[in-house]
Amino acid sequence: MKEQLKIDFEKLLETSNFSKNNIEIKRKNFDNFIEKGFPNRREENWKFSDLNQIISKNIKNLSFYNDLSKPNKIDQSIYIDSLEHNKLVFVNGRIEKIQFDYEEKNKIEILDDLVLEKSNNTNNSLLFLNNAFVSKYFKLIVKKNYSLQKPVVIYNITNKDLVSKSINLKVDIFLEENSSLKLIEFSNDKSTTNFININYNFDVQKNSILKNYKIDNNSNSNIKYCFNNISQDTNSVSEIFLLSSGSEFIKNEINCNLNGKYSSAFVNGVFNLNETKHHEIKTNINHIVENTKSYQLIKGILEDTSKAVYQGKIFVDSKAQKTDGYQLSKAILLNDNTEFNAKPELEIYADDVKCSHGSASGSLNEDSIFYLMSRGLNYKEAKKLLINGFLLDVVEKITDSEIKNLIKNIMSLKQ
Amino acid sequence: MREKQIDKLKDYKYGFTTDIENIRAPKGLNKEVIEFISKAKKEPKWMLDWRMKAFERLKNLKEPNWQKPKYPKIDYQDIYYYSAPKSASEKPKSIDELDPKLLETYKKLGIPLQEQQRLNGIAVDAVFDSVSVATTFKDKLNEVGVIFCSISEAIQKHPELVKKYLGSVIPLTDHYFATLNSAVFTDGSFVYIPPGVKCPMELSTYFRINASQTGQFERTLIIADKESYVSYLEGCTAPMRDENQLHAANVELVALDNAEIKYSTVQNWYPGDENGKGGIYNFVTKRGLCKGTNSKISWTQVETGSAITWKYPSCILQGDNSIGEFYSIAITNNHQKADTGTKMIHLGKNTKSKIISKGISAGFSDMTYRGLVDISSKAKNSRNYTQCDSLLMGNKCGAHTVPYIKNKNPESNIAHEATTSKISEEQLYYCQQRGLNPEEAVGLIVNGFCKEVLQQLPMEFAVEAQKLVGISLEGSVG
Numbered sequence: 001m002k003e004q005l006k007i008d009f010e011k012l013l014e015t016s017n018f019s020k021n022n023i024e025i026k027r028k029n030f031d032n033f034i035e036k037g038f039p040n041r042r043e044e045n046w047k048f049s050d051l052n053q054i055i056s057k058n059i060k061n062l063s064f065y066n067d068l069s070k071p072n073k074i075d076q077s078i079y080i081d082s083l084e085h086n087k088l089v090f091v092n093g094r095i096e097k098i099q100f101d102y103e104e105k106n107k108i109e110i111l112d113d114l115v116l117e118k119s120n121n122t123n124n125s126l127l128f129l130n131n132a133f134v135s136k137y138f139k140l141i142v143k144k145n146y147s148l149q150k151p152v153v154i155y156n157i158t159n160k161d162l163v164s165k166s167i168n169l170k171v172d173i174f175l176e177e178n179s180s181l182k183l184i185e186f187s188n189d190k191s192t193t194n195f196i197n198i199n200y201n202f203d204v205q206k207n208s209i210l211k212n213y214k215i216d217n218n219s220n221s222n223i224k225y226c227f228n229n230i231s232q233d234t235n236s237v238s239e240i241f242l243l244s245s246g247s248e249f250i251k252n253e254i255n256c257n258l259n260g261k262y263s264s265a266f267v268n269g270v271f272n273l274n275e276t277k278h279h280e281i282k283t284n285i286n287h288i289v290e291n292t293k294s295y296q297l298i299k300g301i302l303e304d305t306s307k308a309v310y311q312g313k314i315f316v317d318s319k320a321q322k323t324d325g326y327q328l329s330k331a332i333l334l335n336d337n338t339e340f341n342a343k344p345e346l347e348i349y350a351d352d353v354k355c356s357h358g359s360a361s362g363s364l365n366e367d368s369i370f371y372l373m374s375r376g377l378n379y380k381e382a383k384k385l386l387i388n389g390f391l392l393d394v395v396e397k398i399t400d401s402e403i404k405n406l407i408k409n410i411m412s413l414k415q
Numbered sequence: 416m417r418e419k420q421i422d423k424l425k426d427y428k429y430g431f432t433t434d435i436e437n438i439r440a441p442k443g444l445n446k447e448v449i450e451f452i453s454k455a456k457k458e459p460k461w462m463l464d465w466r467m468k469a470f471e472r473l474k475n476l477k478e479p480n481w482q483k484p485k486y487p488k489i490d491y492q493d494i495y496y497y498s499a500p501k502s503a504s505e506k507p508k509s510i511d512e513l514d515p516k517l518l519e520t521y522k523k524l525g526i527p528l529q530e531q532q533r534l535n536g537i538a539v540d541a542v543f544d545s546v547s548v549a550t551t552f553k554d555k556l557n558e559v560g561v562i563f564c565s566i567s568e569a570i571q572k573h574p575e576l577v578k579k580y581l582g583s584v585i586p587l588t589d590h591y592f593a594t595l596n597s598a599v600f601t602d603g604s605f606v607y608i609p610p611g612v613k614c615p616m617e618l619s620t621y622f623r624i625n626a627s628q629t630g631q632f633e634r635t636l637i638i639a640d641k642e643s644y645v646s647y648l649e650g651c652t653a654p655m656r657d658e659n660q661l662h663a664a665n666v667e668l669v670a671l672d673n674a675e676i677k678y679s680t681v682q683n684w685y686p687g688d689e690n691g692k693g694g695i696y697n698f699v700t701k702r703g704l705c706k707g708t709n710s711k712i713s714w715t716q717v718e719t720g721s722a723i724t725w726k727y728p729s730c731i732l733q734g735d736n737s738i739g740e741f742y743s744i745a746i747t748n749n750h751q752k753a754d755t756g757t758k759m760i761h762l763g764k765n766t767k768s769k770i771i772s773k774g775i776s777a778g779f780s781d782m783t784y785r786g787l788v789d790i791s792s793k794a795k796n797s798r799n800y801t802q803c804d805s806l807l808m809g810n811k812c813g814a815h816t817v818p819y820i821k822n823k824n825p826e827s828n829i830a831h832e833a834t835t836s837k838i839s840e841e842q843l844y845y846c847q848q849r850g851l852n853p854e855e856a857v858g859l860i861v862n863g864f865c866k867e868v869l870q871q872l873p874m875e876f877a878v879e880a881q882k883l884v885g886i887s888l889e890g891s892v893g
Contacts, residue, residue: 345816348805361820362829
């Protein structure tokens with residue numbers, strides 16, 4: 001694979017006109033990736049999901065160069081039509097459409113060719129890979145005191161033309177003071193066996209509100225990794241909802257730094273898996289200053305031979321007194337060969353805090369099924385009702401009612 | 416030639432400590448030292464071969480480094496692997512023949528071996544540095560067929576049992592410290608409870624590291640045959656020294672059909688002074704195998720000592736319907752560090768496990784609960800309940816929880832809860848209002864916090880443990 005990487009990397013540099021500075025940084029990242037390679041289970045972070053193995057098992061002849069010179073057709077039928085929204089459309093890793101019809105023009109800014117930052121104190125080899133191969137680095141800025149009228153939907157579409165490619169995207173979202181943004185990431189994949197690596201950076205300034213919904217619902221054979229870095233200033237709020245259901249493998253990693261007083265973060269997630277799918281959610285909530293709050297709720301339904309992993313960590317710095325941290329993960333295993341692994345972790349250095357976590361996994365409660373059947377439902381209906389209720393609990397946490405209904409529709413949950 | 420060398424090594428023996436003369440093997444870890452130990456213990460050849468196998472294996476192993484408390488590199492060539500009170504080299508036939516100074520030491524520790532003979536109570540096996548010096552109540556135990564002796568004695572007298580079970584729970588290839596122990600273990604206790612016997616009294620071992628620069632590597636093997644029951648207590652202490660001393664013991668428990676083993680530890684190794692100088696590195700491997708159906712193993716531990724505690728008493732629930740329990744209180748103060756917890760590995764059907772862990776950290780200390788609950792796909796209808804609570808005193812200390820939860824069976828249930836908090840002002844105020852000083856108030860509240868675990872200890876130990884909890888937290892308030 002190393003040879004392929006080198007050839008593809010040189011090809012990328014040849015065909016794109018990066019600045020000298022940028023090339024230098026890219027090279028450095030490239031070298032770092034070559035040295036580390038794809039993560040495997042020997043790394044604590046990847047203990048339950050050996051990416052190296054998953055990639056070599058699922059993808060044959062992975063290539064890293066992706067020709068972005070020709071535009072791709074957008075399949076308009078996949079647009080969400082029940083909701084008025086602004087659009088950012090990526091097809092096969094290439095930006096095809098930027099449409100902000102509902103917003104004041106001077107309140108939003110989109111930069112599309114940023115130079116990578118020199119120093120990133122990371123050890124994450126997939127971020128090295130991302131930095132090395134990303135061709136355009138986007139940034140969306142929401143100006144001071146502006147709240148977007150309509151949500152923004154980022155469509156991540158891949159079509160049949162894309163096979164065994166590595167796609168790298170990097171997007172920064174910057175919310176200036178007193179601003180707010182609702183962001184939906186909607187993926188739709190018709191491609192087969194690609195490795196998609198997305199890196200989001202959210203900077204949420206004072207009094208700003210970020211609502212981020214990630215929807216991966218349509219079944220596909222891609223391997224995905226999505227890294228989200230969120231830094232929050234005073235009094236800011238972030239709300240993240242993950243629907244983890246469609247891809248063969250996806251790991252959503254959320255690293256949230258609560259840097260400002262009274263900031264709060266909410267992470268809610270649903271695994272709805274069948275067949276051989278293997279999904280992971282990893283969160284890292286860092287309470288750096290006092291009076292911050294975090295809340296995490298993750299639930300999973302596992303069928304066939306699927307596997308879900310939740311690794312959640314709450315870190316409380318010694319300065320972060322009065323922290324309130326909560327974390328709960330639950331899973332229902334429906335078949336014999338399903339697997340749920342959890343590592344709910346607390347790392348606490350301050351004494352005046354309230355932190356707790358819980359994790360439970362098991363089967364559907366037979367008594368509840370019996371109760372429902374005695375009320376006239378058949379076994380299948382009873383099971384479905386219980387599962388719906390179990391998942392609805394998480395979906396109900398979504399604070400935006402329009403989007404909540406959209407997600408309920410997508411998951412075909414009824415109340 | 417080698418004989419001569421060993422003889423020479425024997426001359427190099429008068430490390431002098433407290434009051435008792437010692438015989439020591441030369442410093443360092445090598446073939447000769449292992450042969451020396453084996454020879455000093457008059458071991459048969461198979462035992463020496465076993466040690467050598469472990470030693471060979473050790474060469475290819477690396478020290479693990481994933482633990483939270485980091486420590487300076489240990490120079491394994493700078494440790495004495497064998498140290499014995501000189502008077503014990505000719506094993507005394509009864510306690511009355513023991514070196515009086517040794518008896519004095521045990522008296523100081525609160526374990527008057529002689530009195531214990533007369534009083535109704537607990538059978539004690541005392542391990543001093545590297546050797547077992549005395550075992551009490553032998554006759555009474557013999558009557559019911561219980562074997563309770565030092566492991567060296569067992570190797571000579573009951574080789575068939577030792578051969579069968581030694582290394583069956585902790586294989587000699589397990590991990591660095593377990594393998595090290597397998598190569599150089601010096602003594603420890605051996606317990607065999609015959610079928611159908613309920614051990615008439617509590618069995619107990621007291622470990623003491625006395626000599627300086629000495630590592631203690633004891634090995635305990637407890638076998639509870641069908642339908643038997645035993646409760647075993649372990650206590651440990653060491654004198655105050657500026658250097659860090661290594662304690663790497665292996666404890667193996669085997670419970671056959673319908674048998675139950677209850678293993679309690681009050682660990683009070685020297686924790687180092689208030690600046691974090693000195694203290695014991697307690698890197699112990701403890702593992703129990705519920706081999707038979709309906710068997711039960713229960714670990715109870717009160718961890719107050721050691722500079723670094725790094726251990727995970729575990730249960731492998733192999734037999735159907737077997738039960739594993741783990742109750743733990745871990746207290747760290749000053750610069751102490753602990754990374755402790757348990758592993759519950761469910762293999763058999765209808766297996767159950769319960770984990771209650773209470774961690775208290777004060778001063779500059781760091782406490783980590785790390786645990787594994789693994790329910791395999793064959794462990795139908797298994798259950799686990801885990802609760803780990805941490806209490807923090809001051810903002811210079813840390814409390815961490817790192818549970819690993821793996822469920823591969825849809826018919827099994829796992830529940831895990833953890834909380835972290837501090838003693839509330841209201842509780843303190845209430846106690847002080849009733850006339851307690853702040854320190855007493857904290858002691859009372861902490862004892863309440865730990866009650867669930869303290870209740871599991873045998874009575875004699877519970878009192879001691881309760882006092883220990885108070886002592887360990889002295890000076891942590893205000």
